[in-house]
Amino acid sequence: MSSPPPPPPPQWVVDLSSPPAAKPKSTAIPDPPGFSAASTGNRKQVSSSKTTTRAPPTTEAMDTLKLKKAWEVALAPVKQLPMTAFMMYMSGNSLQIFSIMMVLMAFKNPAMGLMGTNQAFEKFESEGLKGKLLMVKAVYVVMNILALALGFWKVNGMGLLPTTRSDWLAWETAREPLEVAIPAF
Structure with a gap:
C-alpha cells in the first residue's frame, strides 16, 4: 500500500518563493534630486551629469551649527525644571520613599551636570568657538544651580533644613x- 501524495503547497507559499518580476522603469518620470540608481541595486549606468556632490560645509557654518547645538545642551536643564517641580509638588512634604527619591534625583542630576560640564561641551570645542563656548558653559552652570535651588526648596518644604534657632541651639x-x-478612632 502506498501513501497518498502530499497536497500541493498553498498559493501564498508559491507566491513567496517566486516574487513577481520587476516592472520596467518608465523613462517619462525623472529621478528625484539626490537619487542614485546605483544604490537601489539596479546595475544601470548613471551619467555623471545627473549626480551632484554636495560641497563640504565651511568652518564658519560648522562653528555656527556647533554653537546652536551647544546652546541646546546648555538650556536642557531648565527644560526639565517644570516637570521636576510638578513631581515634587505632587509627592508632598512628608517623608515617604517617593518624596525622598524625588529629592535625591533633584540633587543628583544637577550635581552630575555641574561635575561634567567640560565633558558635555568638549564635542563642540573648536578654535573659533573658545570665547563663545565659555558663555554657553556659564549659562549651563547657572541652569544647573537653578535646578539645585529647586531641590533645596523641596528639602525646606519637607522641614529638613535647619532654619530656626532651635534647630542649632539646644537650650532654645x-x-x-x-x-x-x-x-x-
Whole structure:
C-alpha cells in the first residue's frame, strides 16, 4: 500500500518563493534630486551629469551649527525644571520613599551636570568657538544651580533644613505648631 501524495503547497507559499518580476522603469518620470540608481541595486549606468556632490560645509557654518547645538545642551536643564517641580509638588512634604527619591534625583542630576560640564561641551570645542563656548558653559552652570535651588526648596518644604534657632541651639525651645491633628478612632 502506498501513501497518498502530499497536497500541493498553498498559493501564498508559491507566491513567496517566486516574487513577481520587476516592472520596467518608465523613462517619462525623472529621478528625484539626490537619487542614485546605483544604490537601489539596479546595475544601470548613471551619467555623471545627473549626480551632484554636495560641497563640504565651511568652518564658519560648522562653528555656527556647533554653537546652536551647544546652546541646546546648555538650556536642557531648565527644560526639565517644570516637570521636576510638578513631581515634587505632587509627592508632598512628608517623608515617604517617593518624596525622598524625588529629592535625591533633584540633587543628583544637577550635581552630575555641574561635575561634567567640560565633558558635555568638549564635542563642540573648536578654535573659533573658545570665547563663545565659555558663555554657553556659564549659562549651563547657572541652569544647573537653578535646578539645585529647586531641590533645596523641596528639602525646606519637607522641614529638613535647619532654619530656626532651635534647630542649632539646644537650650532654645522648639517652635509651637499652629495646629495639631489628632486622629479619631
